[in-house]
Amino acid sequence: MGQLMKWRLFFFVCCLLFYTTIGTPEAGEKFTIAQVHYGGGGDWYGDATTIKNWLHHLRVRTDIETAEDRVILKLTEHILYQYPMLYLVGHGNIRLTESEVEILRDYLMNGGFLFANDDYGLDESFRREMRRVFPNKELQPIPNTHLIYRCFYELEGLPKIHEHDGEPAQGFGLFHDGRMIVYYVYSADIGDGLEDADVHPEDTPQVRELAAKMAVNIAVYVLTH
């Protein structure tokens, strides 16, 4: 057997071993966050590096076993229930179809969690759609003493990352059976704070660190409640 053939065989065996021991990454139990691809014209695809960095922070700072990057999906996709945590972001309009409204309601009431980040300009349409999803529930302000600001890092409240209209950063929650099912941050922009440094170069390391800590807290809170 020639030297080249031996190397090829070795490479093949290595590949085989890798496949059988590691498996397909999608099939595993590593924590990841699914970014919602919604309709209505808003930039659902924004914050392209946010979840990747979010997962990186979780991997480095906590014991959570995470995947490398986000999953993008529509609410109507059958794999939705493989991801108990959703991330929704954007600047513009969001419009859910009737079936998406029902799917999201079922998803959240059956154990799912939605973190929505207003990138600026999402507020009106997001609140409107949430009223469609839960006509009898109201987004409630989350006080700074809530565990979501304490469950890993002790924060004084929701960090303010970007100025937007100069309003204070505000966190709101929707609850079902005592469990927070939606956490919505307005005028804070945690998502932008998690982006790669060159996306928003005006953000100082201190601000970005605050965003990272809040992001860790959100994930830890969801995973422990």
Added chain:
Amino acid sequence: MRFTYFWPGWAIVLGIGIAIGITVFVYFRVARPMRPRYRVLLVALRISAASILLACLLAPVVIEKKDITPPTHLSILVDTSRSMELVDEPTAEIPESRLHQVNQRLFDVQSKFLQTLQDRFEVHLYPFNTGLDESVPLAQGLDSEVFQFEPEGALTDISGAIQEAAATWRGQQTAGIVLITDGGHNSGQFPLSTITGLDMPVYAIGVGAVEPPKDVQIQHVDYAPIAYTGHESVIRVRVTQTGYTGKTTRLSLREANGSTLIDAETLTFASDSQTSTQVIDLKLTPQTEGNFQYTATLPTLDGELTGANNQKTFSVKVVKAKLSVFYFEGRPRWDYTFLKRVLERDPDIEATCAISSQGRSRELSGDALLNRLDGYYPQKMPASETPRFPETLAELSKYDVLILGDLGDAHLTEAQQLAIVDFVEVQGKPIIFLPSRNTLGVDGLRTTELAHLLPIDIPANGCRIHDREFTVQLTASGAFHPMLQIRDKQRTQQDGSDVSVGGNATIWENIPVSLSRFFSGFRLRGGATALMENGEGIPILVLQRSGLGKSLLIGTEGLWHWDFGVKTFKDDRYGTIYPRFWAQVIRWMATNTDDKKLYLATDATTYAIGDVAKVTAYLYSETYQQQTDATVQIEVVPPEGAPFQLRIRSAIANTNDSASQRSGTSDIGNLYTAEFELRQKGTYRIRAVGRSGNLTLGEDQIDIYAHPQLAELAAPQLNDTLLKELAEQTGGAYFTIAEAESLPENIANVQNPVFVDAERELWAHPLILLAVVGLLGTEWFLRKRIGLV
């Protein structure tokens, strides 16, 4: 005509020639003068007579067409199931049951129905219910006794009866099958395609009213098989009504063998629909431990079809107090999230959940709250109330069940580890391991004091992780294990009627979600029993006895998939399979923490009369090893009559058989199975004793309940849709019982005449004799006249 005795042609010619020759010779030698014409006439007469006799010697026969057409059979099948005793019009002047109508209108002596059919066909009359009975004798004439059909069957198997009747007369000329029934098929599937394949027309006569009769019934009772003393359990009763719109009645819950009222609810049936279903919750708060039967009852209302389906009895095992569970997790993960929710929502469990980061190698930053909490993740505010793992055995002893998540070797101090060992081995408490990469890895529990509580040996380089999808399969032990019985024997289908469902193992294999992580490379400890595997033979659920306690390992991550998004497999009480699985695991692990070595289980707690109860006995040694020299006796005490012993199936050690292979019939070393048919209504007590020689190893007893078979009352109205479709598909026709008189003329005459060639011998025919005598007599008369005689 032909001759059957063969002579060669020359011999026949020779014979005729000799006869002619002799005759001519004799008559022409007569000396007496006679007219020539007389001479010729005499010769002709003699030759004719001789020729006839000669022809008779050749055995002449004539060929005739003979009609041998066989009779055409017609089978009449009469439904004698219990639903045929229903009275569709109870307020009529003379209320008639369905079967009474059949007897009177179709089989009475005065009825032309049967007589007309008998005139045309060879009629066979069969009663049927769960199967086809022997044919009954037909009345012969007006004076003979007429057979009267009586309702007796607990189920109706129309398709089976048709197939059996068709098989009885297969190959013979058959006009078809007359089916007299209310169409209430309730014995398995109705394979219409199989019946149409018989190529036999079915003429259906529908008996009964198409409109659902007025009735109230308890369709289903949903309850937890284990209740706790002093703790309220919810008994969920599903009630349906037809024809009692807006009516108010009272649902009560009582002990089955007593009159003590436990709870009652008044309910008013919906006023917006003719038929409606309501779910009523009753409360049960048992005060003493033991096995109890309870009955939910509705009173029989005026004009109701039957009161037999107005009550249901069920069995509950009452154990003391609420279970206290401590769940300690080693890292945040979805398994923790979902299990914590399940534990906290279970009203029978008092859960304490803690999650710690002590095992992580990385340093936490200074402002991490976990630093002040010694690595524990806060569960609620204030954070100072964050639960922590008990430091001493005394603190740990407050709990009934301990669940350890994905812990590494640094999560617990040595003192805590030793406390856990005593908790299990000395105090006899159960421990459940829910491990993943930490516990089963190189730095896992392999080198800790907890290692020997694990039912597996972790290799020095840790277990291998496999992230790929799989569905679980029960092993031989798992298929009958009480922890894994996820369905009762009787469940309710969409139309509300109770149906039997497939085996437990099949239900597990068909769970519509896959798991995606399992581990390999470990070895089962001696005495450990695998209850579930991943389809490749890798154990997923492993049980072993550890000292006086028990330890269970769940060798997969991601069980939460059984909860989140599962829409096609729903459990009435727990919502999804996931909380039910955990409820049963925790209760079984906690309930049997005594030193019991023999456990009895049945495949259900409530049966219908006629059902077969499958009994399983597990006999364990101190360390869950199989008892090789042991015998188990199982005795059944019926509601009435003498106790009887069950025949135990042989125990064969084979722990690797999959459940599907064994189909619940063979056994493993510590598993004994038997079954018996329940024939009486009431409580059956089942007792088991395990012995080794004269030494009693263990005893156990359980109660099960048999109620009347109510399948016949689930949909009591005439199912004319089924009968019409059956008739149409098979080329037959459908008639109501009022139209049945016209049925005989509608049955096509399929008779094909059959003729065969038949030979009739002629030699003995009287005409032959007459001809010979005539010829010879004439000859004699002429001779007399001529004077030759």
